[in-house]
Amino acid sequence: MLIIDGKKVSLVMKEELKTSVESYRSITGKVPGLTVIIVGSDPASQVYVRNKAKTCKEIGMNSSVIEMPEDTPEAHLLEVIASLNADPAVHGILVQQPLPKQIDEFAVTMAIDPEKDVDGFHPENLGKLVMGELDKCFVSCTPYGILELIGRYGIETSGKHCVVIGRSNIVGKPMANLMLQKLKESNCTVTVCHSATKDIASHTRQADILIAAIGRAKFVTADMVKPGAVVIDVGINRIEDPTTKSGTRLVGDVDYEAISATASAMTPVPGGVGPMTIAMLLKNTLHSFERANGL
Ligand code: NAP
Secondary structure, three states: OEEOOHHHHHHHHHHHHHHHHHHHHHHHOOOOEEEEEEEOOOHHHHHHHHHHHHHHHHOOOEEEEEEEOOOOOHHHHHHHHHHHHOOOOOOEEEEOOOOOOOOOHHHHHHHOOHHHOOOOOOHHHHHHHHOOOHHHOOOOHHHHHHHHHHHHOOOOOOOOEEEEEOOOOOOHHHHHHHHHOOOOOOOOEEEEEOOOOOOHHHHHOOOOEEEEOOOOOOOEOHHHOOOOOEEEEOOOEEEEOOOOOOOEEEEOOEOHHHHOOOOOEEOOOOOOOHHHHHHHHHHHHHHHHHHHOOO
C-alpha cells in the first residue's frame, strides 16, 4: 500500500515556495505578506496561528499576527479587516475560526477582499471554484492540499468514482467541487454523503477514491471500503490512549490499521492532509502577491 506522505510533500513545497519568494525579492524588492487575526484565547487556535507565522518566516514571507480580546465587537474587527484590505503590503488575510459568539462568521468572510482571501472562503472565490476558474480564485487550503497530493503522487482520477463524506463549506463542499472539475487531478464522478445519508456504506463501497471529512474517530471501517481504493483522511480527532505519555493521541476519520490491508493508497493521521493545509495557505499568499504585482 502506498502511504501518501503529506509531511514529506509539504517540506518539498516549502523549499519551492522559499525559492520563489527569494527570487521575487530580488526582482521586486518586495515579499508576500500574510496577516492572521485571532480573536480570543482558544488554545488550539493559538497553536495554529503560531505555526502559520513560524512557517511564513521560514520561507521568507512577512507575517503578522493581530491578537484581539474575546469581547471584541464585530464592528471593530470589520474596521481592522478594512484597513488590511487597503494595505498594499498585505497579500493574505486570515481570520482564525472559531470566533466568539458576538461575531458573525459570514459577515467576517464577506468583509475580506476576495483578492486577499487566501483561505478561499469568500463566495466570490467559492463561486469561481464551482465554475472551474481555478486560476482566478483562491481554493480552500485543505481541499487544495488534497488535490496537490493527488497530483504529486500521480494518482489516476479521471472517470473514477469519488465519494466525499462531509459537506462543510471549508472541506466537503469545495472538495466535492474540485473532484468534479475537468482537471488532471480530478475529473471524477462525485457522490457526497452527510449525516442524513441512508446506508452510507453502500455509497462508500463504490468509491475508487474515498475522502472522509467528518470529525468522528475511525468512522470509516474496513467493510465500508472497496479493495484497492485510494483513501484520503481529513479528520483530526483526539482519543484517549493510556499507553501514551499525554494519555491521548490523534486519529483520523478512518480506521487506518484495518483499511491499510486492502486500500491501494492512504493518507496517515497525523502526517497526511494536515501539513498540506499550511503549505497551501502559503501558496495562495504567494499567488496573491504575484497577482498584485503582475508577476
Ligand atoms: P464539520 O463542519 O463539523 O463538518 C462535518 C461533516 O461531516 C458535516 O457535513 C456532517 O454532516 C458530516 N457528518 C457528521 N457526522 C456524520 C455521520 N455520522 N455520518 C455522515 N456524515 C456525518 O467539520 P469540517 O470542518 O468539515 O472538518 C471535518 C474533519 O476534518 C474534522 O475532524 C476536522 O478537525 C478535520 N479538518 C482537518 C483539516 C486539516 O488540515 N487536516 C482541516 C479542516 C478540518 P451534516 O452536514 O449533515 O451535519
